[in-house]
Amino acid sequence: MDGRVDERGEQAKRLRDYFEVQLLFAEAIAARTSRLLSDTCLELTNLHRRFGLGRPDGGAPSAGWARYAAGLEGCASHADRLDWTVAVFADAPPEARATRRFGCFSYELLSPDPVVRIHFSNRDSADGLGPLARAKADRRQAELREMFAHIGAHHTDARTVRGGSWLYNLEAYRRLFPPDYAASTFEPERVRLDGTSSWGQLLDFREAVKPAVRQALLDALDTLDLAAPWKAFPLRALGAEAPIESFHRFYGEIPA
Numbered sequence: 459m460d461g462r463v464d465e466r467g468e469q470a471k472r473l474r475d476y477f478e479v480q481l482l483f484a485e486a487i488a489a490r491t492s493r494l495l496s497d498t499c500l501e502l503t504n505l506h507r508r509f510g511l512g513r514p515d516g517g518a519p520s521a522g523w524a525r526y527a528a529g530l531e532g533c534a535s536h537a538d539r540l541d542w543t544v545a546v547f548a549d550a551p552p553e554a555r556a557t558r559r560f561g562c563f564s565y566e567l568l569s570p571d572p573v574v575r576i577h578f579s580n581r582d583s584a585d586g587l588g589p590l591a592r593a594k595a596d597r598r599q600a601e602l603r604e605m606f607a608h609i610g611a612h613h614t615d616a617r618t619v620r621g622g623s624w625l626y627n628l629e630a631y632r633r634l635f636p637p638d639y640a641a642s643t644f645e646p647e648r649v650r651l652d653g654t655s656s657w658g659q660l661l662d663f664r665e666a667v668k669p670a671v672r673q674a675l676l677d678a679l680d681t682l683d684l685a686a687p688w689k690a691f692p693l694r695a696l697g698a699e700a701p702i703e704s705f706h707r708f709y710g711e712i713p714a
């Protein structure tokens with residue numbers, strides 16, 4: 459069997475519970491609003507991105523999503539919808555990256571300024587230790603040092619760095635960054651749920667769902683504020699922002 463396909467199939471099995479919580483969340487909101495389930499899935503889960511279709515842009519849905527949506531609406535039960543979702547993920551290409559990866563980190567340039575947006579995904583836990591463990595903090599900072607050296611060399615007009623994630627609640631994450639950036643965290647007015655900035659807290663480093671976080675999210679559905687569904691998550695996605703000089707200084711690329 460093709461190794462990549464096999465690996466993808468294994469990941470689909472691992473992520474089944476993650477997809478299940480996302481479906482339950484979208485189903486509950488669809489039931490309360492009479493919206494189509496495929497629409498609440500598009501807006502309030504990260505399935506579009508997990509299927510390798512990129513960030514939903516609010517325009518006409520892509521052919522890939524239209525096919526998933528039609529299949530979803532045709533399912534008779536939650537169990538069928540979950541099977542369908544796992545199958546579509548298993549068949550989908552990996553998520554595309556606009557820029558190169560630096561270990562667990564990558565970045566995106568937001569126009570027009572341009573602003574550097576930091577992304578984190580777990581690429582270092584095969585040894586049984588999570589990527590944010592204290593013992594791995596030097597490794598993570600080395601990745602950030604390399605990434606900011608690259609950004610400094612290739613995007614000289616970038617002045618500001620911005621993040622938005624549940625991870626900024628964790629000292630284990632904040633300690634990787636310049637103190638002014640780590641101290642700048644704030645609650646954004648709105649939080650999108652079509653990425654990982656809130657959903658990521660459901661996963662542990664083995665890509666298994668954390669039972670307590672799952673339960674807390676599902677319990678919160680009873681009192682969900684439909685105008686602010688991100689508030690149902692136990693940890694709020696926080697924003698952070700600092701000038702790029704802080705990063706160059708902190709990682710030792712320019713003298714203090």
Ligand SMILES: CC(C)(COP(=O)(O)OP(=O)(O)OC[C@H]1O[C@@H](n2cnc3c(N)ncnc32)[C@H](O)[C@@H]1OP(=O)(O)O)[C@@H](O)C(=O)NCCC(=O)NCCS
Pocket residue numbers: 577578579580587588589590591592622623624625628629630654655657658659660661662663664671693
């Ligand atoms: C980030 C990720 C690897 C953390 O998984 P994990 O199994 O909790 O990893 P660790 O055990 O290494 O935990 C890291 C630290 O965070 C803390 N932590 C993790 N989840 C927590 C939670 N819900 N509440 C409080 N603390 C938490 C742990 O206690 C630990 O801190 P410590 O080292 O000081 O004890 C995992 O959630 C993940 O891969 N998520 C998807 C990626 C993601 O969210 N990216 C954000 C994109 S914006």
